[in-house]
Amino acid sequence: MNEKIFHYGEDVLDIGAVMALAEGSRKGQLSPGAVAKVLASQQHVSDIVQRNITVYGINTGFGILADTRISEEDTRTLQHKILQSHSVGVGDPIPLPIARIMLITKIHALAQGFSGVRLETLQRISWHIDNDVIPVVPEKGSVGASGDLAPLAHLFLPLIGLGEVFHKGLRRPAREVLDLFGIAPLQLGPKEGLALINGTQFILAFAASGVQRLHYCLEAADIIGAMSLEALTGTKAPFDERLHRLRPFAGTTLVAQRLRLLLNNSAIMQSHVDCGRVQDPYSLRCMPQVHGASRNAWQHLRALTETELNAVTDNPIILGAGDTISGGNFHGQPLALPLDYACLAAAEIGNISDRRCYLLLEGKWGLPLLLMKNVGLNSGFMIPQYTTAALVTENKTLCFPASADSIPTSLGQEDHVSMGSISGRKLSLVLDNLEYILAIELMSACQAIEFRRPLRSSEILEAAHEYARNFVGFASEDRIFSEDILQLRTIIRDHSFVKKVDEAATAKGVDLNSTFEAFKII
Template identity: 65%
Template sequence: MHNSFFYGTDHLTSGICLAIAAGQTKGQVSPEAAANIQSSWEEVQKIVRSQKPVYGVNTGFGPLCDTHISEKDTSLLQSNILKSHSVGVGKPIPLEIAKIMMITKVQALAKGFSGIAPQTLTRIIWHIDNDIIPFVPEKGSVGASGDLAPLSHLFLPLIGLGEVFIHGEKVSAAKMLEQYHLKPIVLGPKEGLALINGTQFILAFAVKAVQRLNDALDLADLSGAMSLEGLTGSTRPFDERLHNLRPYKGTKLVAHRLSAILEGSAIGTSHINCSRVQDPYSIRCMPQVHGASRNAWLHLKELTEIELNSVTDNPVIFSAEDTISGGNFHGQPLAMVLDYATVAAAELGNIADRRCYLMNEGKYDLPKLLIADAGLNSGLMIPQYTTAALVTENKTLCFPASADSVPTSLGQEDHVSMGSISGRKLHMVIDNLEFIQAIELLYAAQAIEFRRPLKSTPVIEACHDLIRKHVPYIKEDRLFADDINQLHHLITNGSLLQTANETAIANHINLFNDDDFRIY
């Protein structure tokens, strides 16, 4: 983990971005980046004095790109764009996402191609460092021409408008400035456009998804391994030789992890000579299914990292004489991979639901509905209804937002990415997936009880012990919603994966055979 990060010159990853957002890493502008920022700002001043028409500097925006703006009005133009484009609606996005938006915007502006004033960048970094996070509504971006509405809301406080959260309390930006003895910034030419042109809304959701989906993938392997033990499944399908014959990176990693987690299990060796020829797909094909989702995650991580180190402004200022009005703000590269990742996340839920159903059937010496006294007790009949509902809800969220486009800006912006919706939908699917995985853990922990006195491996036993501290063995019907919520908390607070990883390290179990799958 880096203790410091230099915006504009250092290479930003999802992990470093999250560490800055968490206050674990300090972001600052290097002398080299500061010189580039100052130079770019000076080039914009030259453009204004020359009166050479450059989009967004001395012209109107969108379909008004042919409207000339006088030199004296270039500053007013920039504050007007923040006001007029702040049209987001809906609930506020999570504060962490808004903070990541600021971090990623600083990284892009600090490259020195946007004409931002040094003092404006310094103020944004002040917001990050002091955890004073603007209110940003969740809806209103079409993901091209930049994430205009959410970025406008994000930077309204710079000019004394909008609202911010201070220690969780929402206050007006004007009150915040007064409280901290600050003055609103007077935006110079190009600055308003530089602030709102970019993909930082989409990108922030992608950065957080890299982390959340990675955790969900790790948990899928762990809960799948626990389910396999409860079902007395075979580890033979995870043999490295088999997966070298079809060497997808994700598949090989999952096979390796499952083998590592399950090696040496007394439950596993107890049925090594049984008559069962092969397991159902939801057990046997975990490397192929979980692995396909891991491949999708790897693609998401790769493209997110490219975007984290890109300039997504428009126009791009190379010099006063050399500016390019292009389309780096278009969100399609991230929109498509976010939609792909949404399918990947949903599939983890699909296969987990199948394992829950399998454990309920009363096969492989397990009692029907995983309870000894079924009939008087319904046992774990109904939690699988919840997984079925969540799986289906996730399927409805898998329609790719990037497949749609609605023309905007009087046809000037006639193809848009809708990547903002792709990013939000992915997190909705992961929200549901975490509950599905909680329910699978409920089933798997109960199924393992029927293999006693045999023990599983150190990792699985440590996780089983943690589960049992919060969710007792099921002897009779009770309020299972409480159990599900307890397990969901163990997932979302990271304690279950932490227990698994710490146990693996303590027992010299290597869960990774490819560093590509780490986020830092």
């Protein structure tokens, strides 16, 4: 475990840090500086209540009820009721890693001292993270403005002894688990319920996870694409640095560099230098342009996500007892747009991967039809490409931008919403499909490379082939390929495939991403 402590509310949260906190390899805590800010902000709220200053959500109703005054004695009850009334989510629970990220990003935002929450509330959220008592959050119900109200309400119901949690693999009533630990539910103070549910942490959690997962896919796609090019005896000429200086998009330049390094010193490549083929199909020749465009989209999403990771998205903002601002920092539009863009970027990586799968099956350039010698009795690798075709088309249907729509809520008080929550969930679904598509291309490319023996590819690509072969062997006849696909999808998703290739490159003194620090996740 990395023993370096992350200080909520003070340290800068990036993708690497939030994922380490969510995975448990790094621990977070409140620093003395953050504690002081939180206590000061909470005192401002107490002063507002005692001085009877009208501030939205402290002594007024919510949304269209903002003009309804709440008495001082009811300000605490109001915060309890908002968690109940806004817990209207439906559908399956979100994945546990997403819920953990929501907890982490919420405590980091609140700990900056502009939300008026009590220290006890932040300590309880931290307790949930540290003890892996993760609230059950339904996946649907947020419109991505006024904060992710429904999912955040469900996330924090356990604070008041309501809702459900996952604990030790079981889904249980929150009150049961609190009793198991001997912990009493909290009595929320003024402003706290609103502060807990106002924010973009649902959108943000899917964005942070999506940045990491898309990064893994992009890294894998370059390697697998290079393996397919080798199997198809394609040329590396389109990756020449001189060509890409003439159109120097960062992502394109990076992918071209990676492909050059991956293919360097390949005996397969050298064997067909004078074959007479003039140009390869686009899915081989244009990998820098297509993969690179998706990398540019990824970089944009990462930059905006890391801004949001350190933002305060509450409303109202508490600057002092007499200094509050009701604004719109809860609006999800800044992430909704790049999430929709990332959906397209991920879908296109799958699209071009499917085209390479198809090329591998055609029986051209010395490969057997359907990548198997005895076809007829055997269908070979024909049907896995049906799956990539289906997944590519499903991804296309998921590419309609959720952020293009807005439906007024709260009787028109909240008359423009981002739908960014849907954008984030769609990206997760597209990435699920993309991981399977890349797994099928990897399975097909590994099979095809076997037909080039005794020639060998570069040492780096041979390491990729060897690692994949630890999980999926050569197919001399038909078998249940779905089992192979699942195996290879796992090593793509957990990043072990790319890590193995990076290790092989490092052993050769090669940094596949050298000079492109902006495309790395530290």
